[in-house]
Amino acid sequence: MSAVPSPVAPPRRGSPPLLEADRLSKRFGNFLALDDVSLRVEPGRVHALLGENGAGKSTLVKCIMGYLTPDAGRIRLGDREVLPKSPRHAQSLGIGMVYQHFTLVPNMTVRENLVLSRPRLPFVVDWATERAALASFLARMPFQVDLEAPVRSLSAGEKQKIEILKQLYLESRVVILDEPTSVLTPAEADHVLSMLHQMARAGEISVVLITHKFREVTQFADEVTVLRRGRKVGHGGVGDLTPSAMADMMMGGASKSSSLPPSARSSEHEAPADERDRGTDEGAIGHARVLIDDLHAEDDLGVPALRGVTLEVRSGEIVGVAAIAGNGQEELVEVLAGQRMKTAGTVTVSGAEYEPKRAIMRALNVRCLPEEPLRNACVPTMSVADNMALRVFDEPRYTAMGWLLSRKKIAQTATTLVGEYGIRAPSIHTPIGRLSGGNVQRAVLARELEGKVDVLIAANPCMGLDFAAVAEIHARIRAARDRGAAVLLVSADLDEILALATRILVMSEGRIVYEAPLEGAEPAVIGKYMAGHGAHVAPDERHASS
C-alpha cells in the first residue's frame, strides 16, 4: 500500500455482492414495460442482457439504478433488501452505471473529472493529496490513462474507459453498462470489454452488459438473460447457448434464419453473401446525383474540420464514407443537413445548387438520417406523430387553406408508418423521447424514407439497433437505392460499410484520402487509411495483401 494517506479506500476484499432483482414490474400509463422480470447477477461474473429494441432492458436497469421506481418487485444486494431511490443512492450502495452517452465534463482533465465525481467532496480540494491517491489508485488498475489530459482531447474509446474507471474509483462493485460499445470502434470495444471481463474474473466487480452484438456476448459474457416485450424469456450460461438460440429467444422463435445477424449464423464470417449485396449491377447506377466540390467547414471551436471534401454520389449507388470519429464526417453530415455552415465549396444535387433550405430540400428530395436521432432529428417532447410530420406538415395535403394543420391527416400518416416500420410505441401521441432508442431510430427512418427520395444521407444508421432492426434498416436503405436514390452512408462501423456500400471512400482529417476499389475492398488497407497511415501503404502492398 502507498504511504500517502488515501482518500480512496483500498478496494474492499472479498467478492462483489450478489445482485438480485426479483419480479420487477413497471408500467408507463397502460403500457407494461416490465412484466415480472427477475435478474440474478452472480458475484464476479459478466451478465449480458439481450433483447430487441423496446424489450425493456433500459427500463430494468433504470429500476435497479433508482431512476425509475418499479411498481412491484424487490431488489436485493448481498443479503440486504435495497430499493435505490436515486442513482446517487444506488451509487452509495456500490451499484454504478455507464451510459451510452458520456457524462464527463469535456473542459476538465481526467483527474478533475474523477475527483469531482465523488459524492462527498471536501470544501477545499487538496489536489496534491488527490494526485498521489489517484496515482496509487491507477497503479492498481489493469490499464493506464493520462490523468492530466483534458477529456475533450480523448477519443470515444478512451472516454468510455474513463467512465469505467470512474465507476471503479467510486468503488462500484456492480457495474451496469447500457450499450457501452455503440460509440466505439470494434477494436476499442474489444479492448474495453476484455478489460471488464478480466476485472470480473479477478473478483473485483460484477458486470451487467446490455448489448445488441452477439459477438460481444459470446466473447465476454458468462451468463445471458433475454427479455422480450417486457418479459424474461430466457436465461442461461453463454456456453450453453448458441447465438441463434439467443436470437430465437429475442424474437420469440419467430426469426427466420435469414433475418439473423451474420454472427448468429456463423461466427467466422461477419458479412455473408446476401449481406454483401452491393447493387453493383452496372445498369442500375445512373448519373451523378450529388456533387460535393472542395467543401470546407469548421468545428464548434472554429478549427477547420472539413478541408476540401470532394466526392460524387450517383443515383442508384451507396457511397460509404469510412472514418474514425473526429475526422470530419460528423461535420460533413451536419453541413449537408443544415446544422452547420460551410465556409467554402459547393454542393450540387441533380444539377442544381443545393442549400439546406426547406424548399430546396423538398424540391430535390434530399433526406437525412443523422446519428443520435433524438438529439439531431427529433423534438423529444413532441409526439411520435408530430415528429413524423416534421418534413411534411406544411405541405398542402396536411394543411387546410395553406396554413391550418390537419391533425387528423398527421395522425393517419403516423399510424400507417408506425405499422409499416413496426415501431413499438405506447401510442402515436407519446412523446418520442420516451420511446426506446431503437424505436426512435426507426421512426426517423420512416419519416425520412417516406415519399420520393433522391438523396439520402445516413450517419451510423444502425447504432443501438437489434439485429433484426439492422437487417431491416439495411434492407430499406438498399431498397431506396434500388429506387434510384443516391445514398451517402457515413459510418464508424466498417462492417456495415462493407456490407452496404457500392463504393467506399475513406475520410481522414477532413479530406477524402482513399477510394477503395469496387471489387475486393480490403478492410486492413481501409483501416490503415482511416487511421491516417494511408500514405505508408504502397499500392503493391495493397495487392500483396489481397
Next chain:
Amino acid sequence: MTSTRPAAGDGAGRFSASVEAAAVPLLGLAVSFALFGVFVAVAGANVGDVYYQMVRGSFGSWFSFQNTLVRAAPLMLTALCTALPAQVGLVVIGGEGALVLGALASVIAAHALGGANPWVVLFAMAGAGCVVGGAWIAAVGALRTLRGANETISSLLLNYIAIGVFKHVVEGPLRDPASLNKPSTRPIGEANALGAIPGLDVHWGLVYGLIGCLAAYVLMRRSAFGFAAKVIGGNARAAQLGGLAVSKIVIVTCALGGAAAGLAGMAEVAAVHGTANASIIVGYGYTGILVAFLARQHPLAIVPVAVLIGGVGASGGLLQRAEHLPDATVNVLQGILFVVILAIETLRGRLATFLPRARVTSESAPNPAAKAACSKAA
C-alpha cells in the same frame, strides 16, 4: 418489506399528465396566498379580513369586477409578449419596453393624423403601436438568433432604453406646455378615445386582449407556422434538419409578441389616459411576465390568469383603505407569486410521486424556463 404498489389504472398516464399541468400552478397559487397571509399578519393586519377585502375588491361586485377586467386587458396582451417567444424557446421579458414605445408611437400617429375620421385615427394608432412594439421585440429575437445575444438580458436592457426614450420624448420634444406638474404629450382628443364595450364600463382593449390570445392560440397550436415554432423551441437542431427558416420564424414570433404589447400601450393611451405620460409605466409589462409563466405560456390560459392577476391589482386600493396596508402590498403578493411559481415548476413531472395512486413516472421534464434559457435558437 415488500415494495409492491398498486399499478396505475388504465389511462392514468394521460389523465394525471393533464391534471398535473393544472395542479402545479394551482398549488403555486395556494402556497403564495399562504405566504402572503404570513406577510400581512406580520404587517399587523387580520389575515382573514385581508383575503375578504381582496375578494371584495376584485370580484365582489359588478363594479369591482369591471375594474378587474380593465386591468386584465393590458395584461393579456403583455403576457403574449412573453408567451409567444416562449414557443420558440426564448425567455423574453421586454413587454414593458414594447408597451411604452407602442403607447408613444400611437400618440404620435394620432397627432400626425390631426382631424381625420376617429376610426382612421384609432386604426393608425393601433397600427403604429403594433409596428413599433413588434420591431422592438423583433430586435431582441434578431439579436438572439443572428448574434447569439441572450434574449432575456437584451430584452431587460431594452426596457430601460424604451422607458428612457419615452420619458425623454414626453418631457422634451412632445411635451404639451399645458401639462404642468405631470409632463404629458398633447391629448389625442376626446373624439379619438377608445370607447367602452356596449353595456360595460370596460374599454375595447379587453376585446383586443381576448382576440389576441385566441389568435395566438390558433396560430401557435393549430397552424403550420406554430408547428414550426414548436419544433424550433423543442430542438433547434431538428428544425435545421427540416430546413426550417429558424431565424425568420424566431424573429416573426418575437415581433408578434412585441406587437401585442405595443397594442396594449395603444389601448392604455386611447382608452384610459388620452395622452402619453408616466402613468403608462405602471408595470403592466412586468406583470405580464408573471401572467405568462402562471399560464405556462399557454395562450388561452393567459385569459383567466390575467383576470386573476388583474383582480389582485384591483384590490390594492381597497386594501389600502380598509386595512391600512400600503399600496405596494399587492406588489408583494405578485412578487411572492412569481418566485413560488418559478420554484414550483421544478415539481413538474414529480408531482405524481406524491399522489397515493398512479405512480406515473416521466423522466422529469426540465423546467421549461431553464431549458429555454440554455438552448440556442441558432
